[in-house]
Amino acid sequence: MSAVNSFGAKDTLRIGETDYEIFRVDAVAGYEKLPFSLKVLLENLLRTEDGANITDAHIRALGSWDPTAEPDTEIQFTPARVVMQDFTGVPCIVDLATMREAVSSLGGDPNKINPLAPAEMVIDHSVIADLFGTENALERNVEIEYERNGERYQFLRWGQTAFEDFKVVPPGTGIVHQVNIEHLAKVTFTRTVRDSEGGEVLRAYPDTCVGTDSHTTMVNGLGVLGWGVGGIEAEAAMLGQPVSMLIPKVVGFKLSGSIPAGVTATDVVLTITDMLRKHGVVGKFVEFYGSGVASVPLANRATIGNMSPEFGSTAAMFPIDDVTLDYLRLTGRSEEQIALVEAYSRLQTLWHDPESEPVFSEYMELDLGTVVPSIAGPKRPQDRIELSVAKSTFEKDLLNYAEVDHDLVDLETAESFPASDPPGNSPEDEHSHHAHHHHSHVPATASNPTPVSLADGQTFTLNHGAVAIAAITSCTNTSNPSVMLAAGLLARNAAKKGLKVKPWVKTTLAPGSKVVTDYYEKAGLTPYLEDLGFYTVGYGCTTCIGNSGPLIEEISAAVNEKDLAVTAVLSGNRNFEGRINPDVKMNYLASPPLVIAYALAGSMNFDFETDALGTDTEGNDVFLRDIWPDTAEVQSTIDTSINKDMFTHQYASVFEGDERWRSLQTPEGSIFEWDDASTYVRKPPYFDGMTMETTPVTDIVGARVLATLGDSVTTDHISPAGNIKADSPAGQYLESHGVGRKDFNSYGSRRGNHEVMIRGTFANIRLKNQLLGGFNNGNGVEGGYTRDFTQADAPQSFIYDASQHYQAAGTPLVIFGGKEYGSGSSRDWAAKGTSLLGVKAVITESFERIHRSNLIGMGVVPLQFPAGESWASLGLDGTEIVSISGIEKLNEGVTPKTVRVTALPSEHSPAGRQTIEFDAVVRIDTPGEADYYRNGGILQYVLRSLVA
Known part of the structure; x- marks a missing residue:
């Protein structure tokens, strides 16, 4: 890893009989006033400094961080580990398996393709509550889960044996984020690495992670910096690529007081979500501090951290203190590990000191005593x-x-x-x-x-x-x-x-x-x-x-x-x-x-x-206040009914699984044997025809609009999710492959099959494509439909079918969107599906962070309308023929700030329409993203660098 050490930060920490190599943050001027989360990033840069991607200038930029400046310094963050759930994780392992084959065909060694950062997957997204309210509900639901998902589970078991540094927590164990805080998270990570003399040293550093689920931020409650990324960045992180990010603003959120009787941690988190949404924290870190923090139980910290994507922040951190250590002890972590966490955190000034107030970009405060019972709905967590x-x-x-x-x-x-x-x-x-x-x-x-x-x-x-x-x-x-x-x-x-x-x-x-x-x-x-x-x-x-x-x-x-x-x-x-x-x-x-x-x-x-x-039983009215449990009784029940043995017992053999898991028939060998008959796991086309040389980037000419969308289109609208309808393109595909309706299963369970997933992209029943505004008596049409301009009368058509016609005709596609395009959970298929439908550019008013970078990772360019403009204000409706010039500057190693978009009226545009031209802002924000785009995507970039 680090070959440079230009700040002389490398040192040794001795605990008991063990020596750990560490990188001290106090080697960098200005460290003492940094918020907790930025100290974690500072150590990360010191440890991975290589003089090229990670330089002394990046490290100094963190030391001299200006809390009020708009973020503009890109850094490369290298997470200690990657955590996945099975829906979003399956494509990561499918892609790794495909990369092994691609490496072979390019003349490299397939066994070189392994996670370079430890990766753990918890299979938790596949159980459906088919049965409920009966004693055998759990048993039957798990049985049905195995019947539905056997092919995927065989594939994942193969991955567990074929790849090094990849562990799987089998079905029926728990939810990834809870398993993460109760067992997987280390708080302080250790790993044996080679030193400059070729020997081995044990290195200690803060546990950090990225996860393929946006609620990865739950682990922030434990003092572990981490957040959700798309499956695409998770794959890159597994393959040793740092996550590119801007040094963020950090919002200090002061907690004081204590929760009143009758109020729960859920009420607190809904209140914080409401406050932070109103304040605006998208792209920022939130960090909790103040006298009240010490009295916030670890479980409540985790509950608050979990909701970070709901309030929009990248992370929602709590510092490390005695509450953290007590939780590690309760959940069965070893005494050696706990001693390391305390000694390391104190030395690195990562230990919470309620007296010292770090400098923050913005300040907020909540007196917990003012929180009242709350719910949120009917459609957003912040409502x-x-x-x-x-x-x-x-x-x-x-x-x-x-x-x-x-x-x-x-x-x-x-x-x-x-x-x-x-x-x-x-x-x-x-x-x-x-x-x-x-x-x-x-x-x-x-x-x-x-x-x-x-x-x-x-x-x-x-x-x-x-x-x-x-x-x-x-x-x-x-x-x-x-x-x-x-x-x-x-x-x-x-x-x-x-x-x-x-x-x-x-x-x-x-x-x-x-x-x-x-x-x-x-x-x-x-x-x-x-x-x-x-x-x-x-x-x-x-x-x-x-x-x-x-x-x-x-x-x-x-x-x-x-x-x-x-x-x-x-x-x-x-x-x-x-x-x-x-x-x-x-x-x-x-x-x-x-x-x-x-x-x-x-x-x-x-x-x-x-x-x-x-x-x-006596006929008296019973009100909620008559049965609401007393706070003191809740606490005494916690004290008497939860102990360390429960955690030690449940997690003792957590990766081994039950009889069902252990008896799955699993293929052997380092390259997966794809089954042509499988409708769950198929080899994706990303590397088909790939060569070692990159193909030059080209401008987009003569594109048609696949969808014209409004504000707040979420990744739930874009990405395939939910049950597969019989009359949909995905349902028709499965039926033509001999799958009966009762066995369709959900899109999530078929994420390893790109044929199903492309057909389900932009197919949500709540999608409103305004290209269809004139249909259905002007009310528009909900669902995965568009107008197919390859046909003379541009009829209503499934988005997938129209995309096939456009691709056959060699016509590129673009999408017009509104504000906060791609918000919600980070979903790799929202970007993969967009790319495989033939979309070359998405033009919106603004993007959610993760979806924007995922689009680039799949070779789609994210563009924004000029500030204050929208497709409607510019007079566009999606019937136009769109060309985009200026993208080719990327071939010269320059990322243009804007590109020229020209929209010509077509025979389907309203009469008298003029040509509309504007400069769109290019949202390729970092040099790393430009490299990915030039390579046609992140996977191609990684593959080329591994083979080279």
């Missing part, structure tokens, strides 16, 4: 609603959902996202009628009572707002015993009073690790949770990523027939439209105890202050 006004807010929000065009939603096709959940209802009892009398300002359209009979003879009336899904799920909260035990105690209090969950609610419990099950058992709370229908359905992400499983049939039918706006309440971190379940229009984030409360209430049209949840 916080105080619980006290949840009912009236719901009534207002409902008006946007109660009359929705349902041409798109018939049962056969309502599957934009994996799995769905039971639709909800307003209970047929006094309070709901009573509610309607009192709120006569709600128009008639906002009530649509629908009688439903279940197979077991139960009958009830469903209405808008019914809670169809109540899911305790997601890394954010299931890693936090304070909210999980609060939920268990609330369930106990409710069950003892004889309360029941409404029959239309699909109730699921998906802990992020098996330790949760252990402490529920020890606290004696499992029977009460099960009494209310909260049986464990799996250890994985489930509902938060759309794997909520099908709704109760009768309810799904009623919802679709009457177009009911039913709701989901989940303890997750994401609630975008269409994400949780195609039958469910409105999604709310809430703490685990509130998830149970809403399952008892049965409707969002409910005021916990004045509406009773039901009656006890």
